[in-house]
Amino acid sequence: MEPLKRARLARIITAVEDGRAADPALLKAGQARLPDLRILGITGPPGSGKSTLTDALATAWAEAGAEVAVLAVDPSSPYSGGAILGDRFRMRRSEGLDRVYIRSLAARGHAGGLSAATPDICAVLASFGIDRILIETVGAGQSDVEIKDNADCVAVVSVPGLGDGLQAAKAGIMEIGDLFVVNKADLPGADAVTRDLTAMLHLAYRGIDGPAPAAESSTIGDLRLRARHGAGENGAVWMPPVHTVTATSGDGVGALKDAIERFFAWADANRRFAARRHAMQRAQLGERTRLLFEARLAELRIEDGDALDRWAARVLAGDCLPAEAAQGLMDAATAPEEKAAAAMRRSKGS
């Protein structure tokens, strides 16, 4: 990407991050290209080598001719903050490449959080000709939950030396992994982590293409896994593979890249890609609507003195139940003028 185009892209992403709307024509153009684009999410604990791995994959994709964007999400560091310099350092292979665009995003500190901005940023990137997006998120907290609603494929990274091998299960992210990566294979203990992860996956997937395991022997997590990777059109099942790699030397990264391509091909062949995009859109729309409602509530407090204060006082005075007060606020927030006026009168207890 030429420097001028890069600069324009950076300005537009900043605007979207700040909650300002991007040009609808640009978003529409991006939306039209989104079905051709693939988004990979990489998540895992801090220090597990996500940035190093992202750098290696971005480089490999760019060398194969793809236009690649990297979105690095770090909740602890605002865009201009310090921690991101570490990531930049880890991105030194891909950073200089013409075909790679690297961008840090703050998970907080912009309107609506990661989930509000990411889909629009992906559409903007699509309109700029990007074919592949890599989103790196820290494997903890909100951004990690959100990655499953923002990526076509999620790779969960584990490493030896962070307690026992079941970190992913403990963090509750087993369910979102389409692929598992055990990084730092050059350090002792990587084999044990790989073994534990593989055993857990076999347990969760046992009998997946046969009859379901008895309800009492199956956990909620098992059922979610089955729903996510169960039989598609051709009855094919995706059993998430575990790849042991050394991101720093590149050992195993080629095989991991091939596995990611196999997952994309499997998803396409079994209509799972479209189904997943639909599920992602549902989740994103729910979130957008919630944010709209929150914004409207804030507006209402400005327009209407403070409707929240009045409803709270009525609840405390025993005039109405909390559920009725919440419904009154909901009505005022969403209703056309007359209904809003009626809800306002109710809030005043008249």
Ligand SMILES: Nc1nc2c(ncn2[C@@H]2O[C@H](COP(=O)(O)OP(=O)(O)O)[C@@H](O)[C@H]2O)c(=O)[nH]1
């Ligand atoms: N020994 C070893 N160190 C690694 C490997 N991959 C990454 N690292 C190091 O682990 C540290 C954290 O890596 P980074 O990519 O920033 O992790 P992130 O916080 O998950 O993005 C850095 O010092 C890396 O050089 C690996 O395969 N083996």
Ligand SMILES: [Mg+2]
């Ligand atoms: Mg990182």
